[in-house]
Amino acid sequence: MNPDQSFKDVFLPVQGGRASEDIALKLEAAILDGRLNPGERLPSEREMQVQFGTGRGVVREAIQVLKQKGLLEVRKGAKGGAYVRRLNVANVSESLALFLKQHPVGREQLIEFRESMDQTITLLAIARATPDEKAHLLAEALRFEALLREPKPDLAISGELDRQLNIMLARMARNSLFEWVMQALQLGFSSHDHALYEDPRYRDRAAANWRDTARAIADNEPLRALSYIGRHYGLLRQCVAQMQDSAADQEMPLFSDTSRLF
Amino acid sequence: MNPDQSFKDVFLPVQGGRASEDIALKLEAAILDGRLNPGERLPSEREMQVQFGTGRGVVREAIQVLKQKGLLEVRKGAKGGAYVRRLNVANVSESLALFLKQHPVGREQLIEFRESMDQTITLLAIARATPDEKAHLLAEALRFEALLREPKPDLAISGELDRQLNIMLARMARNSLFEWVMQALQLGFSSHDHALYEDPRYRDRAAANWRDTARAIADNEPLRALSYIGRHYGLLRQCVAQMQDSAADQEMPLFSDTSRLF
DNA sequence: ACGCACAATATGGTAGTACCAATGAATCCC
DNA sequence: GGGATTCATTGGTACTACCATATTGTGCGT
Numbered sequence: 400m401n402p403d404q405s406f407k408d409v410f411l412p413v414q415g416g417r418a419s420e421d422i423a424l425k426l427e428a429a430i431l432d433g434r435l436n437p438g439e440r441l442p443s444e445r446e447m448q449v450q451f452g453t454g455r456g457v458v459r460e461a462i463q464v465l466k467q468k469g470l471l472e473v474r475k476g477a478k479g480g481a482y483v484r485r486l487n488v489a490n491v492s493e494s495l496a497l498f499l500k501q502h503p504v505g506r507e508q509l510i511e512f513r514e515s516m517d518q519t520i521t522l523l524a525i526a527r528a529t530p531d532e533k534a535h536l537l538a539e540a541l542r543f544e545a546l547l548r549e550p551k552p553d554l555a556i557s558g559e560l561d562r563q564l565n566i567m568l569a570r571m572a573r574n575s576l577f578e579w580v581m582q583a584l585q586l587g588f589s590s591h592d593h594a595l596y597e598d599p600r601y602r603d604r605a606a607a608n609w610r611d612t613a614r615a616i617a618d619n620e621p622l623r624a625l626s627y628i629g630r631h632y633g634l635l636r637q638c639v640a641q642m643q644d645s646a647a648d649q650e651m652p653l654f655s656d657t658s659r660l661f
Numbered sequence: 662m663n664p665d666q667s668f669k670d671v672f673l674p675v676q677g678g679r680a681s682e683d684i685a686l687k688l689e690a691a692i693l694d695g696r697l698n699p700g701e702r703l704p705s706e707r708e709m710q711v712q713f714g715t716g717r718g719v720v721r722e723a724i725q726v727l728k729q730k731g732l733l734e735v736r737k738g739a740k741g742g743a744y745v746r747r748l749n750v751a752n753v754s755e756s757l758a759l760f761l762k763q764h765p766v767g768r769e770q771l772i773e774f775r776e777s778m779d780q781t782i783t784l785l786a787i788a789r790a791t792p793d794e795k796a797h798l799l800a801e802a803l804r805f806e807a808l809l810r811e812p813k814p815d816l817a818i819s820g821e822l823d824r825q826l827n828i829m830l831a832r833m834a835r836n837s838l839f840e841w842v843m844q845a846l847q848l849g850f851s852s853h854d855h856a857l858y859e860d861p862r863y864r865d866r867a868a869a870n871w872r873d874t875a876r877a878i879a880d881n882e883p884l885r886a887l888s889y890i891g892r893h894y895g896l897l898r899q900c901v902a903q904m905q906d907s908a909a910d911q912e913m914p915l916f917s918d919t920s921r922l923f
Numbered sequence: 924a925c926g927c928a929c930a931a932t933a934t935g936g937t938a939g940t941a942c943c944a945a946t947g948a949a950t951c952c953c
Numbered sequence: 954g955g956g957a958t959t960c961a962t963t964g965g966t967a968c969t970a971c972c973a974t975a976t977t978g979t980g981c982g983t
Contacts (some may be wrong), residue, residue, distance in 0.1 A: 415975045417965080418966070419725070419966090427835065431759075431762050443933075443934055443935080444935065445933095445934080445935095448967095453966075453967080454965095454966055454967040454968065455967085456718060456721070456965085456966065456967075456968095457966065457967090458935085459718070459722065459935085460721065460722055460725045462935095463681070464729045467729050468729065468756075468759065469731065469759075470759075474934090474935080474975085475936075475973075475974050475975065476934065476935075476973085476975025476976060477932060477933040477934060477976040477977065478933075478934080478975075478976055478977085479933080479935060479974080479975070479976085480933095480934065480935075481935095482945075485763060486759065486763045486764070487760075488760065490756055490759075491756050491757050491760050492756075493756075494752055494753050494757075495753050495756075497693075497730065497731075497732075497752075498702070498749075498750065498752060498753050498841075499916040501693070501747060502837070503750045504837055507894060508836045508837060508838055511838075512836060512838040515781040519777040519781075569665065574770045574773055575766055575770060576766060576770055576771065578775075579760075580842070587676050596833045679936080680936080681936085681937090692924070705962075705963055705964085706964070707962095707963080710938095711965095715937075715938080716936095716937050716938040716939065717938085717939080718936085718937065718938075719936080719937065719938090721944045721964085721965090724964095735948065735964070736946085736963090737944075737945050737963065737964045738944085738945045738946025738947065738963060738964075738967075739945085739946050739948070739960095739961065739962040739963065740946075740948085740962075740963085741947090741962080741963050742962095743964095792981080
């Protein structure tokens with residue numbers, strides 16, 4: 400098949416009703432099956448307008464949709480235009496976070512889910528990760544612990560490090576799905592863990608627990624590791640329950656006036 | 662990240678660069694915090710065009726984005742317009758499926774992930790589901806088995822029933838996250854299970870195994886249930902491996918997982 | 924020849940208008 | 954009173970013009 404021909408096939412006039420959707424679907428299909436690769440640049444809007452035989456508006460709307468999906472990146476100015484982009488988990492996380500905002504899930508459900516994932520991840524990591532990786536995880540856990548023992552630890556940095564530890568562990572499980580799901584959950588809901596390290600009463604215990612977990616993994620002790628995982632989530636449950644109690648009087652104001660929006 | 666939430670600002674024209682994004686963010690925020698509820702209708706495009714002080718194009722683009730996100734549903738004609746919609750898992754599944762199309766994950770990784778989820782789900786379901794639910798699951802599993810024992814079973818119906826069984830089981834775990842994640846995975850990747858029921862050599866065994874699993878759950882026998890779960894995925898692994906052998910000439914690279922390290 | 928300011932150009936972003944298409948409601952005719 | 958017709962509302966599309974911005978080229982001055 401002539402690559403030029405297949406490339407030009409993407410930009411054919413649409414006949415159906417919803418022109419912008421058709422164009423978006425054509426472009427998406429072209430990207431997904433490799434006729435358009437990440438980094439490549441689509442023709443300019445005015446050019447596509449001609450090649451699709453439509454107005455510029457529908458081309459723009461199609462580009463908007465694909466941009467929102469994370470498939471395109473649009474730049475202004477000369478040599479600008481729509482560039483094919485490689486998807487990353489952030490798009491899935493965003494979609495998931497949006498969904499969970501309309502379908503609020505209980506804290507306990509979220510903790511429970513993550514706990515079960517972490518258990519599996521830990522077992523897989525012990526079985527599959529290299530000794531170097533395990534040593535590195537332990538070293539990072541120790542660094543994390545030392546950082547949290549500072550008199551005034553930087554919570555932003557420590558939160559990021561905690562996130563990194565989780566991702567590192569998930570990666571050691573040698574199954575991208577665990578890594579991605581954990582990442583997606585964390586991107587939208589790191590607030591709970593944040594609380595754990597904010598409170599000085601839990602901070603040290605949580606950090607020490609991370610260290611023990613990493614050591615158990617490095618020592619190839621699955622049951623001990625699982626025990627520490629359970630302890631981590633036990634602390635988390637205790638912490639969020641306590642925060643909920645102490646902040647019981649703080650009431651969120653209700654927004655019920657739709658008239659002010661327009 | 663921090664849009665100005667002063668309520669009066671929504672009346673004013675946008676001054677920054679991306680007007681359509683601003684409008685989309687405003688509307689999304691209004692939907693998420695309840696100022697616009699599912700079923701409600703937004704003003705017409707021409708009306709919003711005036712109220713936002715912009716052209717109609719940017720309003721349309723904003724609506725397109727929110728429609729793509731699943732937050733709006735647009736109808737034509739009189740009494741048409743943009744209606745606020747309640748999100749469902751399908752949007753997350755779609756996003757996940759799109760991501761996985763650009764980051765192909767190995768069959769084994771997918772099976773492994775689902776197996777670990779199913780194990781947890783099964784344990785939770787045994788502990789939490791009512792006897793009625795367990796009896797119902799068993800009844801459906803028996804119906805499923807009977808259907809697959811027909812001389813020429815309808816694979817479309819049986820596939821749907823298998824999906825229903827999985828969702829039912831996930832629901833019995835009393836944690837929506839498991840249900841949603843399983844649903845999201847199934848919506849995009851039911852092809853593997855389909856293969857299991859296509860091959861007559863595996864069909865009967867897989868169906869009988871579903872029945873045994875359901876019975877073990879109904880009998881509150883967690884270890885036996887886990888054993889059957891393992892057997893199910895063992896069959897699935899064997900089946901897809903066999904199909905891969907028989908179609909060895911058709912090679913598809915499953916590992917493009919060469920993501921860079923940070 | 925070099926470098927910096929300035930102009931030209933390409934391209935997305937926005938505004939505005941006009942018209943088409945579909946849909947539901949009001950109206951009219953039998 | 955009921956069915957067909959007309960009408961108004963509203964999204965869908967086309968076209969044009971202009972603005973904002975970023976890259977590229979050009980020319981002037983040193």
